[in-house]
Structure formats: structure tokens, C-alpha cells
Amino acid sequence: MFTKWWTEDSSRNWTMKPLAALLVCSTLLLASGCSLLPKEQEEESLPTINPPKLSKKPEYTVKTETLETKVRGSGRLMALQEEKLFFSEDMSAKRISAILVKNGDSVEKGQPIAELDVSDLASDLKRKKLQTRKDELTMIETLRKADEMSPEQIEQAKIDFELKREELTKLETQVGKAQLLAPFSGTIVTVTAKKGDTVKSGESVATLADLNELTVAASISADDAKKVAIGMDVQVDINSAGQHKGKVKQLPNPQAGNNNNNGGFPGQGGQGEQDTIDNYLVVQLSEFPKGLNRGTPLSVTIITQRKENATTIPLAALRSYSGRNYVQVIDAQGNKKEVDVEIGQQTSTDAEIVKGLTAGQKVVGR
Secondary structure, eight states, X not given: OHHHHHHHHHHHHHHHHHHHHHHHHHHHHHHHHHHHSOOOOOOOOOOOOOOOOOOOOOEEEOEEEEEEEEEEEEEEEEESSEEEEOOOGGGTTOBEEEEOOOTTOEEOTTOEEEEEOOHHHHHHHHHHHHHHHHHHHHHHHHHHTGGGSXXXXXXXXXXXXXXXXXXXXXXXXXXXXXXXXXXXXXXXEEEOOOTTOBOOTTOOSEEEEOTTSEEEEEEOOHHHHTTOOTTOEEEEEETTTEEEEEEEEXXXXXXXXXXXXXXXXXXXXXTTSOOOGGGSEEEEESSOOSSOOTTOEEEEEEEEEEEEEEEEEXXXXXXXXXXXXXXXXXXXXXXXXXXXXXXXXXOSSEEEEEESOOTTOEEEOO
């Protein structure tokens, strides 16, 4: 009986062993299979995309203010009396024998500035004077014998004598031009020639200025000069001396041709140009600052138009089309509507509204 139980139990164990083995293999197979599958990809983190905002056009408030139209220029302090000194053109090709002044020298009217070598002319002049003296003696002798001569012969002798004297006068004048004299009392501010130089037409030797009378001289464009009138208010900004008020005293000579077209400053004209105060806009300061020198740089602002209590808007809010001027006005509800306007004075930044708007309204910029 024991034998039977063992036999039955043994046969049951042999039956269960294959099932158990099969179960373990299946478990291992599933486990290894999971490890062979590819990993799932992680979701990519995308940046948040915000929809573009529509740009809002600027808004401006209609104002009431003083509106000024201005013209600007630049220049320097210049002497009221200032002149470049030249030898006369008929002395061209002569050499300078002496420069008698230097920068900063004070000179009196008529004082020699420079001299030319005219030794050849001086020799001719000496001979001409001797010949003229001889002709005078001959003429005296002729007049003593006038009763022996016809009226025509006497007249001819007088004409010949006068012609010879005229030649002497011309030669004396030419020799006199060999000395360059100061046309007025002042200070030598520049010397541009030296001993031994050959005189050339249009080249100055020195510049003379009366430094006791300085003034504001400025260059402006030809178009701006048409807008300026004598007596207009001016603000002058002088380097190292601050801002000063003044009025237009003199307008530039329209024939000067240097009104800011060459970028020059007063006192710095070309070598062949006679630079004078007449070429510039002159400003009379209310009070001239002390201690300033000729040539100090400055700028000027001329008020050509001024309107008190003007209704204004920025030019950026003004719209034009086919001769029509209008603006976009924002009402109390935020709605926009077009309004025709009449414009008056304009500056580089603002426009006066003569009709169509009132102060406090809101307008839309372009």
C-alpha cells in the first residue's frame, strides 16, 4: 500500500515538473522581451508661441504754445574793420625785398607793411627825373623865343613837354606801389608772405584788423538769408562765453557767394578773395562779453517768425493727400475720424493749426 502511494505521488510530481518549467521559461521570456523593446521617446518641449501684437500708432495731444520758426548759422567773432593787404596787380612778378611787420604788431595808418625790389624802376626813375629837368630848361628857352615862333609851334612844344612829365608821374606812381601801406590803424593778425617771395595776383601779404571793434559775423545759406530781416531777434552761442541775445544788424551781401556754401568762417576766405564784414550776417549783441578774441567760434539762431498762443500738433500727426490736409481725431469713445485742418506756420517739428482743431483733442500719428 505504501508502494502504491509513492508510485502515485511520484507520477504526479513528474507531471507537474514540465508545467513548472514551462511557466518559468514563459516568465523569463516575457521579462527579456520587455527589455528588448525600444524606449518610448520623450515629448519635445516646444516654446510657447505668442501671436504678434498689432503695433499701436502714437497719439498726440493738441497743444497751445508759442511757436517759433528759426534759421541757424555758424561763424566767428570778426573785426568790424578787417582787410587783406595786397600789392597792386601791375606789380606782379616782382620780388618782396622786406616784410616790415609780424603777427600781433600794432600799426598806424600809412605805416609800411612790406616792400618790393624795384631797383630797375628806381634807376629808370632817376634818369627820367634828370631828363625832365633838362626838358624844363629847354621849355624855358623856348618860351623866351615865343615871339619868333608861330602859335602852333609853341602849342606843340607845350604838348611834348606835358607828355614827358606824364611819363615821369606814371613811373613815380609805379615805384610808389612797391611799398605796401596800412590803410587804417589796427593789428596785423596774419602774415602770409615772406622775404624773397614773388608777388602773384590775388595773393595777400598780410591781414590787418581793428581788434578794438569786434562783432558777431555768421554765415547762413542763401535760402535762409531770404527769410531774415534787419532787427530780428537772435540768440548767439559763443564758445567759452555762453549764450547772448542780440538783433540782426546787417544782412550778407548777396554777391558774396560764400554764405555757408564752402563751409568757411569769417576771416577765412580764399587766398584770392578780399574777405570783408560785408560778406556776412552781422549781429549786434545787447551786451558784448569781455575778454573775447577775434576768431572765437560761435553759432547763431535767428527767430524769423513767432506766434503766441498757437494751436499746434507734431508734424507726425499731419496727413496730406492731393492738396488736402487732415488729421485722425480720437473721440471720447476711442473711435477715429478724419478731420480737415488749415495749417499756418510750420517748424521742423510742429505745425500750427489755424482751423479744425482745439487744444486738448487727441490725434493719431502716422
